Amino acid sequence: MSQEKKIALVTGATKGIGFEIARQLGEQGMLVLIGARARGDEAARKLQEEGIEARAIMLDLCDQRSIDTAARLIEDTYARLDVLVNNAAVVAPEKALPSKQTPDSLRFTYETNVFGTFAVTQAMIPLLRRSPAGRIVNMTSGLASLSMSSEASADLLLHFSVAYSSSKAAVNAFTIYFAKELEQAGIKVNAADPGRVATDMNPTATRTPRQGAAVAVQLATLSADGPTGGFFDEKGRLPW
Numbered sequence: 001m002s003q004e005k006k007i008a009l010v011t012g013a014t015k016g017i018g019f020e021i022a023r024q025l026g027e028q029g030m031l032v033l034i035g036a037r038a039r040g041d042e043a044a045r046k047l048q049e050e051g052i053e054a055r056a057i058m059l060d061l062c063d064q065r066s067i068d069t070a071a072r073l074i075e076d077t078y079a080r081l082d083v084l085v086n087n088a089a090v091v092a093p094e095k096a097l098p099s100k101q102t103p104d105s106l107r108f109t110y111e112t113n114v115f116g117t118f119a120v121t122q123a124m125i126p127l128l129r130r131s132p133a134g135r136i137v138n139m140t141s142g143l144a145s146l147s148m149s150s151e152a153s154a155d156l157l158l159h160f161s162v163a164y165s166s167s168k169a170a171v172n173a174f175t176i177y178f179a180k181e182l183e184q185a186g187i188k189v190n191a192a193d194p195g196r197v198a199t200d201m202n203p204t205a206t207r208t209p210r211q212g213a214a215v216a217v218q219l220a221t222l223s224a225d226g227p228t229g230g231f232f233d234e235k236g237r238l239p240w
Contacts, residue, residue, distance in 0.1 A: 005029065005030065005031050005053075006029070006030040006082040006083060006131075007030065007031050007033065007074070007078045007080065007082050007083070008025045008030045008033065008081075008082060008083035009033040009035055009057070009074065009081055009083070009084050009085070009124065010022045010025070010032060010033070010085040011036075011061065011085065011086055011087050011088035011117075012036065012087045012088025013034045013035060013040075013043060013087060014036045014038070014039045014040060015039075016209050017087060017139065017194050017212045017216075018085075018088065019043055019209070020210050020212070020213035021085055021087060021213040021216045021217060021220075022034060022043070022047060022052075022054065023047060023050070024210075024214075024217045025083065025085075025217060025220060026047055026050075026053065027052065028217075028221065030053075030082070030083065031054070031055070032047065032054045033056075033057045033074065034047075034056045035057050035070065035088070035120075036057075036058070036059060036088075037058070037059070040057065044056040057070050057073060057074070058070065059088075059120070061088055061111075061112050061116025061119070062111050062112060062116055064119060067116075067119050067120055067123045068123060070123070071123040071124060071126075071127065074127055075127060079127075079130065080128075080130035081124055081127035081128050081131060081134070082133065083134075083135045083137075083220045083221075084120070084124050084134075084136045084137070085136075085137045085139065085220060086117045086120060086136070086137065086138045086139060086171075087216070088112065089139065089167075089168075090109060090112045090113060091109065091161070091164050092105040092106075092108050092109045092163045095161050096161060098162045101161055105161065105163045106162075106163045106166070108163075109161075109163040109164055109167045110167050110170070113167035113168065113170075113171065114167050114170045114171060117138065117171055118174060121138075121178060125182070128182075129185055132186070133186060133224065134182070134185070134186065135187070135188050135189075135219065135220050135222060136178065136187065136189040137190060137191075137192050137216045137220050138171050138172075138175050138189070139191075139192050139194065139216060140168040140169075140171050140172050140175075140191045140192065140193055140231070141164075141165065141168045141193055142193045142195070142233070142238070143164070143165040144165060144168035144169045144171065144172045144191070144231075145172075145231065145239055146169065146240060147239035147240060148238070148239060149165065172191050172231055172240060175189055175229065175231070179230075180229060182228075186224070188226060189228055189229060190219045190228060190231070191231040191232070192215045192216045192219055192231075192232055192233070193231070193232070193238060194207075194212030194215060194233075195212055195233060195234070211234075214234050215232055215233055215234045218232075218234075219232060
């Protein structure tokens with residue numbers, strides 16, 4: 001494999017926005033690693049049929065051993081990682097007002113969205129440091145913006161539970177911390193809001209996964225003079 005071909009890992013990439021991010025990065029000539037608990041091989045085959053170099057990697061964000069094994073596999077096979085897109089996320093099945101939300105719903109949501117995403121990022125940083133232009137993209141949500149949420153209507157804000165919204169606000173927070181730590185290494189870390197995309201999480205939305213993936217792909221392919229430590233949608237920077 002040519003050293004010029006970039007290596008990208010996209011978590012939760014078997015369908016929806018994650019699959020589309022993987023496809024678009026592959027269309028730009030990257031070798032795409034599909035990080036998933038299941039159906040990763042099927043997703044990789046679909047991309048391969050389109051002429052994209054793709055491979056499935058078993059990755060369970062709730063299992064540290066799985067994360068460590070994935071990092072070792074990438075190191076042993078490719079020696080480095082150029083792009084990490086933290087896309088995998090869950091929504092608790094329980095939808096309730098904050099006064100009725102159970103702590104278990106928050107724990108369920110945070111286990112993947114916060115702790116799992118954080119653990120994957122930590123595990124991949126040594127590999128990203130070996131890239132001449134490492135990029136980390138954390139998929140979040142407009143609901144993660146405290147500024148935007150404080151101005152939103154109750155109906156819109158409560159479309160997703162406080163568990164999901166606050167988990168993504170936490171992702172935004174550690175995006176800044178990682179960006180500050182890794183800036184001198186040339187690794188850019190940014191948060192991306194795909195907008196309200198029609199997925200299993202949000203079936204009534206009207207935006208397509210291809211539209212939602214665009215901002216992540218843009219941030220994953222930033223030039224050396226691009227921003228770091230920011231929160232963006234396809235139109236530009238968003239308020240925290």
